Amino acid sequence: MSVYAVNKVCRRVVLDQAFREWLRTEPEAALRASSPPLSEEELKLLLAGDVGRLARMGASHFLLHQLGRFELLGLTLAEYGRRIRREYEAERARWAAERPS
Amino acid sequence: MAELVSAAGVAHNPFFPLIVRDRGPGAEEIKRLYREVATRLEASRPDTIVVFTTDHYNAFFDVCVPIFAVCTAERASGPCDYPQLPQFEVELDSKLALALQADLVAAGFDVAASQEIPLDHTILAPLGLIRPAMDVPLVPFFVSGSIPPRPPARRCYELGRSLRVALKRCPLPRRVALIASGAFSFEVGGPRIAEDSHVGVPAPKWAEHVVDRIRATRVDELIDEITPAQLERAGNASGEILNWIVMLGALDRSRPTFIESQPEHGHAFATWSVA
Numbered sequence: 001m002s003v004y005a006v007n008k009v010c011r012r013v014v015l016d017q018a019f020r021e022w023l024r025t026e027p028e029a030a031l032r033a034s035s036p037p038l039s040e041e042e043l044k045l046l047l048a049g050d051v052g053r054l055a056r057m058g059a060s061h062f063l064l065h066q067l068g069r070f071e072l073l074g075l076t077l078a079e080y081g082r083r084i085r086r087e088y089e090a091e092r093a094r095w096a097a098e099r100p101s
Numbered sequence: 102m103a104e105l106v107s108a109a110g111v112a113h114n115p116f117f118p119l120i121v122r123d124r125g126p127g128a129e130e131i132k133r134l135y136r137e138v139a140t141r142l143e144a145s146r147p148d149t150i151v152v153f154t155t156d157h158y159n160a161f162f163d164v165c166v167p168i169f170a171v172c173t174a175e176r177a178s179g180p181c182d183y184p185q186l187p188q189f190e191v192e193l194d195s196k197l198a199l200a201l202q203a204d205l206v207a208a209g210f211d212v213a214a215s216q217e218i219p220l221d222h223t224i225l226a227p228l229g230l231i232r233p234a235m236d237v238p239l240v241p242f243f244v245s246g247s248i249p250p251r252p253p254a255r256r257c258y259e260l261g262r263s264l265r266v267a268l269k270r271c272p273l274p275r276r277v278a279l280i281a282s283g284a285f286s287f288e289v290g291g292p293r294i295a296e297d298s299h300v301g302v303p304a305p306k307w308a309e310h311v312v313d314r315i316r317a318t319r320v321d322e323l324i325d326e327i328t329p330a331q332l333e334r335a336g337n338a339s340g341e342i343l344n345w346i347v348m349l350g351a352l353d354r355s356r357p358t359f360i361e362s363q364p365e366h367g368h369a370f371a372t373w374s375v376a
Contacts, residue, residue: 004163011162014182055291061337062247063158065290065299080290081299088292095293095303 003058005036009046010063013070023072049074052087103197103271105375107145108279108352109138110315110345111231112368113154115183115222118229130363134370135230137359141372142231147278149194149238151201151264152224153344154282155246157182159221167213168252169205169260172241173198179220186222187229194238197273201240204267210260223282237278244347246283246340254327257343258320261350268351281348283341285311286367291337302367304335311342312362312369318354336367 009031012019022030031043038046045053051064061084067073068080075083085092117131142150159182161167178190198214205212224241245251252260268277285308288294288301295301302308314323324346332339352373360371 007158007163011158015159060158060163060248061291062289068290068299077299081294081297084290084292084294084299085296091292 003042005034005038006042006046006054006057006059007063008036009034009038010060010066013066013072020070020072027073046073049079049083051075051080052083055084055087103268103273103275103277105265105268105351106147106276106278107142107375108281108348108373109142109231110281110348110369110371111135111138111227112284112363112366112370113223113227113282114366114368115180115186115226118186118226121230131230134361134363135227137361138370138372139231141358141374142278142280145278145374146276147237148274148276149197149240150228150232150278150280151197151240151242152228152280152282153242153244153347154223155248155341155344156243157221157223157247160215160218160243161248163248166245166248167211167215167243168245168250169210170213170215170243171198171202172216172218172243173202173214174216174218177218177220177239177241180222180225181219182221183226186226187233189220189225189229189235191220191225191235192238194240194275197271197275197277198240200271200273201242201264201267204270205260205263208263208267210263227280227282231280242347244343246343247338251329251332251340251343254324254343254346257346258324258350261347262353263350264347265351265353279348279351281344283344284308284338284366284368285342285345286335287338287341288336289338293336301336302365304339305364305367307331307335307339308367308369309362309364311345312360312371315345315349315357315369315371316360318356320349320354339367 362369
């Protein structure tokens, strides 16, 4: 249920311009007002822009990357990519080793 | 009686319309590929276009995700997720959508109906390049290829076969074109993104293989190869291939009149004429 709340924040970023600007100017207030409510851990991770950890928890990649697209919570698309690659570094190394040459 | 007259498979990269508008790198190639589709679509003189696509959390979000769904509204607009793209308000063929849903449900496919859906880039980015006048009503038909659990490829193929039968049984006089929207290998924001981007094409060879299978009408082999593990390797957007599989089900192993891939993007363009 909580990951659903994270997904919903990300979706509002795409479709709700007023929410997007509120998140940009008062991130904690905007997140605390979200419905359904975020857990304290999710709130902390969103404020930190920790998309890697949020992805591990099951938040949708399609939706999380919108935070980078709209340059919110300290993210850009480039920074989003860096954080996801860092989070999945071990898996990416394994996939690269498995790839036929 | 409704009649299937043509079909096409297309990519829906949301930035392609902007590249074309701004004459950016690759614009001529993009225009050429969409023009191939547009020319053949125009020649088939469709009254309605059924568009198979996957929701990107825009139409249904994950409040309630139907495995298959059709939009039965009379109008819709968008793209809701990329306001910088040309915006359209489009007429939908509500009567045909309702008729298809009824027939498919009777045939054993649990197709949901939504009476209000915002259209996203998966439909309007390609159609804006193919038919910018937006003068042919649409039937948006959703396949849950992006939000798990995905329907099996075989199920999607059988849905397409039943849809062809439903069209033959439909009393509405319609010349119907099918368009399947989506890529074969693509990753958005997930672990398999490229080294220098937030997106990636994890399995370009798989995408080429899909094209080879379609070109050779080796559809049964392709269906067997579309396993959950293969889709995971190909990227979190690779379930869009299921839109093509539904369309292929309606085409009964016809050979495409045109097919060309862009392996660097993990997608392809193809057309079929239906006698």
